[in-house]
Structure formats: structure tokens, C-alpha cells
Amino acid sequence: MFSSKLARRLVHAGRRLAAPVVAVVIALVMAAPAVAAAAPAPAATNPLVSIQPHSHRTGSFTKYVIVNWATNRCLDSNENQDLYTLPCNGGAYQHWDGAWDPSWPHGGGYLISDEATTFCLNGGGPPPRTQQCANNDNHEWHITGGTDAYQLRPDALVGVNNGGDYCLDSNANGDVYITPCALANPYQNWVVAPA
Numbered sequence: 694m695f696s697s698k699l700a701r702r703l704v705h706a707g708r709r710l711a712a713p714v715v716a717v718v719i720a721l722v723m724a725a726p727a728v729a730a731a732a733p734a735p736a737a738t739n740p741l742v743s744i745q746p747h748s749h750r751t752g753s754f755t756k757y758v759i760v761n762w763a764t765n766r767c768l769d770s771n772e773n774q775d776l777y778t779l780p781c782n783g784g785a786y787q788h789w790d791g792a793w794d795p796s797w798p799h800g801g802g803y804l805i806s807d808e809a810t811t812f813c814l815n816g817g818g819p820p821p822r823t824q825q826c827a828n829n830d831n832h833e834w835h836i837t838g839g840t841d842a843y844q845l846r847p848d849a850l851v852g853v854n855n856g857g858d859y860c861l862d863s864n865a866n867g868d869v870y871i872t873p874c875a876l877a878n879p880y881q882n883w884v885v886a887p888a
Contacts, residue, residue, distance in 0.1 A: 754791045754885070756808060761863045762842045762882035768869070770807045770823045776814070778867045785809035788888050791836070802833035802848050816847020821861060821871055842882040844874055 758781060759768040766778035767787040781787060788808035795801035804826060805814040812823035817831030826832060833848035850859040850871065860874040860881040874881060 753793045753803075754789075754887075756788045756790065756888045757885055758787055758888045759789055759805075759845070760884040760886070761880065762884060763879035764863060764865055764867075766863070766867060768883070770810060770812065772810055774810075774812055774822045774824055776821050776823055776869045778863050778869060783888065789814075791885075794833075797830075797833050797848065802835050804828070804832055805834050805845075814845075816845075816859075816861070816871060817849040819871065821847070821869055836885060838882070842884055844881055845883055846874065847871060 760766070760781060761768070761778055764778060765781070767781040768776070768789065769779045769784075769787050770776050771786060779787070786807060786809040789805055790808060791803040791805050793801065793803055806812060806826055807814075807823055810823060811826070813826035813832045814834060815822050815824045815831050816834060817829075824832075830848040835846040835848060836843045837846060838844050845861040846858050847861070858874045859871045860878075861869065861883065862872045862878065862881050863869050864880060872878075872881070
């Protein structure tokens, strides 16, 4: 059994410890939202599901970058007409101009040219390349999708895959190619934004 003197000492000690413990608990509770808010957002690993096959971007653009959603690498080319992606570096070979023409078939399209070479993006045959610009469906591109990421679809292949169309695609190695469009494929999603 406890004596009354021992009981008073325990109560008094408890009071001395209670105030600092309560203060620490309150501080932790108050700091938790600030710590959670300061944590960086996780990197996007999934494509945007808002991409719709017949939702077209319209209007010309100048000096834009075309960045792959999955790799965060920029579409790039060279004087040899090769097409690939590299880490974004701000160079003119990664700047693209898009001339919108609403009169083209399938709802209008873009003639997309590299600022450094002035060659146009060609989707008429594997592999995609750049070449001297011409007003034909090999150089016409549809930029379809939502507001954050788009699919780039060459007009030369629109409707080839039973209405599924084909899209500019890439991989972590920087290769660029054209494959059947698939909304679940983040490597077919591109951010088209001012450089």
C-alpha cells in the first residue's frame, strides 16, 4: 500500500511531467500538416487519362519544346534528319514550331518543324525522322489530348489501325518510333509547352 506522503510525491511529479509532455504532443500535432505540406509531390508515373483521340489542339506555336511525359526528355533532331529524345538542354534542336492548318483532312493538323534545321517532323514511315518540309500527310500531325499532355498522331497513319491510329512513342533510351496509340502508354504522352 502507498503511504499518503508517497502518493503526494507521485502526484506532484506527475504534474511536473504532464506540462512538458502536453507541450510536446501539441507541438507535434501542429507541425504535422506543415511537414506533410513541405514534402515534394511524387513524380507522375501514369499518363493523363484525359487524352481523347478526337480532341485536337489548335493554333500555331513557335519555339516550343515537346517533352516526353514518361522520360521527361525533349524531342530532338540533327542535321542528319535523325529524331530522338535527349535530356532537355534549351538548345535550338529541341525547339519546335507548329504551323496549324485547319483545312487539312481529319480536322486540321500541324506542320511541326525543328527551329535549328527547319526540317519537318515526318511520320510517314519507320522510323520517324525530320526532312525538308512539304505540304503532305507525311508531315501533317494531329496533337490530340488534354491540357497537360498530348498524343502526336501522324496523319499518314490515321485510321490505319482500325480507327485506333498511331502515335509518336519513345523509351528511356531516347529512341523515337511510331506504334499503335494506347492511352495506358505514358511514353506516347508529350507535353507541348513554350521553351
